[in-house]
Amino acid sequence: MILPVPPPHHPNTPRSPILLLLTLSCTPHANHTLWRQVPYDDIAATCDLANETGGHPLAPNGDLSLSADCAALLGDAFGVDWSDFDEEPHNIHDPDSALESVLGGLLLSIGASGVTIDEALTADAPSTLSDQLTGLAAREGLSGGDEMGRLWYEHLSRAFHTIQYKPELDALAYFGGNQLVIGDVGNTISDDPAILPIADNAMPFLEVAVILLHESGHNVYGGHTDCPNNDGRCDASREGAYGVGVWWGHLWLQANLDSLEWYTCDDAAERVESSCAVIIDDDGWAACEVSALRERCWAILVDDDR
C-alpha cells in the first residue's frame, strides 16, 4: 500500500528564533508576490458548482467532468505549473494523468458536499484545524449555514500557492513552503508505469481529495512523527495531517455515500482506513469507525442486487 508519506523535512517549521525571524521577514512577502486568489464565485460559475444545496459533482461511479475553462481557472487558483506537467488546460473526464487526477480532486474538495460550516466544525473535528477554519470563515464573511466547500476552498487555496510535478518523487505528494509537489498520484498499486500505466489505474477522485486535504493539513500541523514500530510516519492523534484528510472524507461520505455505487464508496473507505491506521491514538474518533462506514457501503451493494 502506498501512503502519502512526505520526507521528514518541512521547510515551514521554524527551528530557532533566528529562523523564525527569517521566516516572518521573508516568506510572506515572497508568497504574496506569487499568489493571486481567484474568487470562489468565479470558480463556482465556471466549474458549474452553483448548486450549493447538496448537489456534489461526483457521478455514482466516481467520475466527474471538468471543462477546459474550469481546469484553467483551477490551475490559476492553485498555481498549477502546466509546463511542469507537460500539459495545457483541456476537458477532463476519465483521468489519465496525475494532473487530471489532482484537478478533479481539487474540484471535488471545494464543490458542494451538502455539509454546512456548522456541521463540519463540531467538537469532533481536529481542534487546531477547526480553530483556523473558524477564523478564516470570519475573515471571509462566511456564516455557519454556508456550504463547507466554500471554506475548504479558502483553506486549500491558502495552502497551495503552486502545484508542481516530480514523477520521481518517492511519495504520492509532498508539501512544503506553500508548494504542493505531486508524485505518481494517479497510480494506486504499482510504482512501475510499464506494468500499470496511470491511464489504466487512475486513483478515484475521492481518494485524491483525501490526499490533497492531508497535504493541506501540513500547513496547519507541520510534519508527522515516527510510528511506534519505526515503520514509516504517523500522527499522534487526530491533530495532524492524516486527521485533516480523514475529517474531510468522513464529512463528505456521511453526507453523500448513498449517492455512490458501492465500490466508489468502498475505495474511499479504504483510504480513510489507511489514514486512520497511522493515527497512533484515535481515541474512539467517530471518523475512524471505518467498519460502520464499510457496512454502509456494502448496504448499497445489497440494495443494488434487489
Ligand SMILES: [Zn+2]
Ligand atoms: Zn503527510
